Amino acid sequence: MSAISTATAGIISATQRFDKAAANTARNATNGQDILSDLVxxxxxxxxxxxxxxVIKTADEMLGSLLDIKT
Structure with a gap:
């Protein structure tokens, strides 16, 4: 698996975790519960x-450098 595809999967996972934490923050704040762990x-x-x-930026730069060497 390439670095770019691994990083892309990481971005998707981080986005999903952020969305879940944001929804929990809104729900817990409305109910008067502690939101500290959601903010963390x-x-x-x-x-x-x-x-x-x-990671994606670095992999892209490395690929560009590799292509410059080969041409």
């Missing part, structure tokens, strides 16, 4: 999203 989950999934974007 949102931050964690945001960081995972950013990390996977960095």
């Amino acid at each position: 989950d949102q931050i964690d999934s945001r960081n995972a999203f950013k990390a996977n974007i960095s």
